[in-house]
Amino acid sequence: MNNKIKTESTDKLFDAILTLKNKEECYSFFEDLCTVNEIISLSQRFAVAQMLKEKKTYLDIAEKTGASTATISRVNRSLIYGCDGYDMVFKRMNKENDK
Numbered sequence: 447m448n449n450k451i452k453t454e455s456t457d458k459l460f461d462a463i464l465t466l467k468n469k470e471e472c473y474s475f476f477e478d479l480c481t482v483n484e485i486i487s488l489s490q491r492f493a494v495a496q497m498l499k500e501k502k503t504y505l506d507i508a509e510k511t512g513a514s515t516a517t518i519s520r521v522n523r524s525l526i527y528g529c530d531g532y533d534m535v536f537k538r539m540n541k542e543n544d545k
Contacts, residue, residue, distance in 0.1 A: 448529070462475070463475070490511050490512065490513050490517070491513075491517065491521050492532075493510075493511050493513075494507055494511055494513050494517060494518050494521045495521050495524070495525060495532045495536075496536070497510065497511070498518070498521060498522055498525055499525070499532075499536060504518050504519075
């Protein structure tokens with residue numbers, strides 16, 4: 447975990463996110479918290495990560511998501527050198543889909 451982001455305010459934000467119970471609540475909270483562009487950027491990065499895990503090419507990812515090669519590269523670095531947050535979520539999502 448990156449200690450640069452671990453603050454009391456960040457802890458409170460994550461506590462608040464953990465209280466959300468469904469997608470509708472997520473939409474309401476994140477629409478109040480973020481700009482539309484911030485939400486779109488976050489969802490784009492997540493889509494890029496999924497496609498990188500599927501071994502898609504940068505060109506294919508850029509065409510399908512509209513992400514720049516810089517964004518794709520940054521997400522790829524997170525997948526390789528990050529805190530394994532993407533992998534954790536992907537595994538949990540796959541378990542949910544297997545049910």
